[in-house]
Amino acid sequence: MAFSYIGAAHMIADAQEPGVEPIPFDFNQYMVLSDAEHDGDESMLEPLDLAGALATPLKFGRFKDQTLATIASSIDGWSYLEYLMTWEELKSRTRAAITLVLENQQCPPADLGDAMRYQLKFGKYKGKTLASVITTKVGRDYFRYLHDWPNLNGATKRYVDTVYAALENWSKKPKLPA
Numbered sequence: 343m344a345f346s347y348i349g350a351a352h353m354i355a356d357a358q359e360p361g362v363e364p365i366p367f368d369f370n371q372y373m374v375l376s377d378a379e380h381d382g383d384e385s386m387l388e389p390l391d392l393a394g395a396l397a398t399p400l401k402f403g404r405f406k407d408q409t410l411a412t413i414a415s416s417i418d419g420w421s422y423l424e425y426l427m428t429w430e431e432l433k434s435r436t437r438a439a440i441t442l443v444l445e446n447q448q449c450p451p452a453d454l455g456d457a458m459r460y461q462l463k464f465g466k467y468k469g470k471t472l473a474s475v476i477t478t479k480v481g482r483d484y485f486r487y488l489h490d491w492p493n494l495n496g497a498t499k500r501y502v503d504t505v506y507a508a509l510e511n512w513s514k515k516p517k518l519p520a
Contacts, residue, residue, distance in 0.1 A: 390435070395442035410443045417456075420449045421496035452504035460501040472505050 396411035405413045405422060413419035423440050426432055432440075458473040466484060467475045475481040488494055489506045 368411055390442065392442050392446050396447075397437040398436070400436075410439060414443050415449055415450060417452055417500050418497045420444075421500070424496065431441040449500070452500045454504055454508050457501040457504040457508075460497070463498065467507055472501060476505065476509065 361457060379430050394413075396409060398414060399407055400410065401407070403422070403426075405419060408419075410423070414423060426440060427437065427444070458471065460472050462468055462470055462472070462475070465488075467481065472485070476485050485502070485506070488498075488502050494502065
């Protein structure tokens, strides 16, 4: 018999008698999975905490066989985890582990050097580094457009924001007297 979060919650709620203290149950720590989801691995039914989530290896994709801790330690990896959360097909256990990591860890800060070396993956300047884009007036206009574009997300957004902040700070520095 397969269970879902909602089905299990109703079973627990229905089991409560009036006047009896409710059973404490945290669905973020305990996963009720169907046999198809845990593929016979009984360890998948154990409580999931942050340490367990960080030690969870990803079994597919670009970061296959790497733990969530390793993946979340880079901006590209962090952005990939955010992207995975948009997948409807993502298994419950994997989704719960990624959710724990994203909610309890911080995205690594973008280093200005890495941001300047970041290559755009789309658009007019596809394949160009942010450093090369900002060297011309037309490039800086495009860069401002990217920064203000509401659909920009993931690693590209973090790197663009880092370079943009550095440029803003640089332009506000007082000029030395001649």
